[in-house]
Amino acid sequence: MVERLLDSMISGPSAKRFYTLFALAFITACSSREVIVDGSFPTPLVDPVPVSLGVVFTPEFREHQLVDDATGRGEVSWSVSTGVAQVQFWSTLLPAFFQNVVFIESYDDLETYDVDAVFVPEIADVQYAIPLYTNVKVYEIWMRYRLRLVEPEQLKDNDNKTLSLDNMQPFAEWPLTAYGKTPTAFMQSDSDAVNLAAVMALRDAGAHFITSFGRVPGIMGWLENPEESQ
Amino acid sequence: MKSSLPLFLMSVAMLGGCVTASVDEMTFDAPTAGMAEGSLVILGRRHAPDYDTEPDFIDCIGGHISRGSESIDVIPEQQFVDSLYPWFEPRTAPLSIESVGRLMVLPTVASKLQELNVSYMVWIDGRTQETNSSGSMTCGVGPTGAGCFGFGTWGTESEYEATIWNFDDGAEVGKMSALTSGQSYMPAVVVPIPIIAPVQDTACESLGTQLLQYFSAGS
Numbered sequence: 001m002v003e004r005l006l007d008s009m010i011s012g013p014s015a016k017r018f019y020t021l022f023a024l025a026f027i028t029a030c031s032s033r034e035v036i037v038d039g040s041f042p043t044p045l046v047d048p049v050p051v052s053l054g055v056v057f058t059p060e061f062r063e064h065q066l067v068d069d070a071t072g073r074g075e076v077s078w079s080v081s082t083g084v085a086q087v088q089f090w091s092t093l094l095p096a097f098f099q100n101v102v103f104i105e106s107y108d109d110l111e112t113y114d115v116d117a118v119f120v121p122e123i124a125d126v127q128y129a130i131p132l133y134t135n136v137k138v139y140e141i142w143m144r145y146r147l148r149l150v151e152p153e154q155l156k157d158n159d160n161k162t163l164s165l166d167n168m169q170p171f172a173e174w175p176l177t178a179y180g181k182t183p184t185a186f187m188q189s190d191s192d193a194v195n196l197a198a199v200m201a202l203r204d205a206g207a208h209f210i211t212s213f214g215r216v217p218g219i220m221g222w223l224e225n226p227e228e229s230q
Numbered sequence: 231m232k233s234s235l236p237l238f239l240m241s242v243a244m245l246g247g248c249v250t251a252s253v254d255e256m257t258f259d260a261p262t263a264g265m266a267e268g269s270l271v272i273l274g275r276r277h278a279p280d281y282d283t284e285p286d287f288i289d290c291i292g293g294h295i296s297r298g299s300e301s302i303d304v305i306p307e308q309q310f311v312d313s314l315y316p317w318f319e320p321r322t323a324p325l326s327i328e329s330v331g332r333l334m335v336l337p338t339v340a341s342k343l344q345e346l347n348v349s350y351m352v353w354i355d356g357r358t359q360e361t362n363s364s365g366s367m368t369c370g371v372g373p374t375g376a377g378c379f380g381f382g383t384w385g386t387e388s389e390y391e392a393t394i395w396n397f398d399d400g401a402e403v404g405k406m407s408a409l410t411s412g413q414s415y416m417p418a419v420v421v422p423i424p425i426i427a428p429v430q431d432t433a434c435e436s437l438g439t440q441l442l443q444y445f446s447a448g449s
Binding site for chain 2: 044136137138181183204207208
């Protein structure tokens with residue numbers, strides 16, 4: 001298309017090829033970067049917490065995407081999709097960290113499974129920084145979660161027989177921050193470096209979650225008596 | 231003339247920039263029977279805000295030791311970190327041998343370390359970075375071709391420190407360091423010809439050789 005456009009403006013095959021290359025390079029430089037976070041996540045080495053936990057991944061969580069439209073600033077726009085990786089990561093971590101984990105997707109699941117509590121993770125914020133913005137030679141990703149534990153009964157909309165998060169009152173709610181970075185010295189493309197930083201941030205989220213879980217207010221008491229303390 | 235040009239280019243390309251290296255060592259209690267039993271793991275420090283110790287440098291050190299002595303079993307870094315996740319992440323990795331004692335309280339961690347038969351752990355902290363650059367080069371693309379003209383030069387410095395922990399004794403048994411620097415050049419007459427100083431490779435070889443001597447002692 002670009003070549004056809006230039007065809008009407010200039011003559012000579014070599015000149016056309018040169019201007020086509022120039023135009024393509026210009027378009028590439030001004031285009032956006034799209035990263036779908038992809039990585040492999042190890043199973044944590046922990047003694048499982050002796051509780052039975054339901055997990056709800058909301059559609060917002062499953063499809064989470066960070067979009068930074070920088071066209072107004074004359075910079076490259078970024079789109080970083082973390083949703084698939086989030087689900088993959090937490091689906092690996094939670095079944096290893098808790099004795100019994102079931103993934104709740106419907107009202108029927110809540111009726112079927114007898115769980116002590118339901119875990120509802122939410123991504124409150126994701127930010128990124130690249131060397132162009134910070135002058136520091138690292139690509140960085142920050143994640144902030146809002147994590148909640150709620151009684152299963154609170155998620156049941158018995159009138160409509162649906163799963164509802166609208167009126168839940170968690171017995172434990174806490175923030176969790178995570179950080180990942182990739183130095184420029186590792187010589188990757190921008191997109192690869194942001195992907196790796198996001199994978200590192202997810203691993204850090206797991207490390208932070210596992211090491212801080214028992215100290216969260218409201219959870220210590222619940223762990224002592226999971227079936228009654230709520 | 232035509233036939234000598236590739237030869238000239240090849241000989242220039244094979245030239246490396248000059249590198250100077252200095253190594254320092256302070257160790258005690260080298261393995262008396264070598265490393266015939268037990269494994270060694272080499273890990274990079276990743277908790278500094280502005281740099282990470284490069285994974286490929288850690289691989290290079292591990293490879294150097296493995297090639298130097300078949301009796302030394304080096305566990306690959308990523309395999310070790312993944313199998314002990316999340317206890318060796320930047321947030322959680324022990325900063326001293328005393329902290330390892332707190333990790334060993336966890337039965338699963340103690341069991342995994344026993345399974346891996348880890349006798350020694352080497353932490354490497356440092357990085358390779360560009361120190362200065364000068365010169366200029368102009369490149370152009372025209373309808374008849376492309377080419378560059380000019381001269382560029384830059385300095386590179388590697389600074390790494392290795393700390394050795396003996397797992398069996400629960401003690402830090404030594405520190406080694408390698409500091410290397412070098413100047414790279416890139417003259418360009420139509421084609422740029424990089425003459426790269428192998429600064430990081432020299433640091434790897436220096437530190438790897440020191441570690442190999444330490445772990446081979448007595449065997």
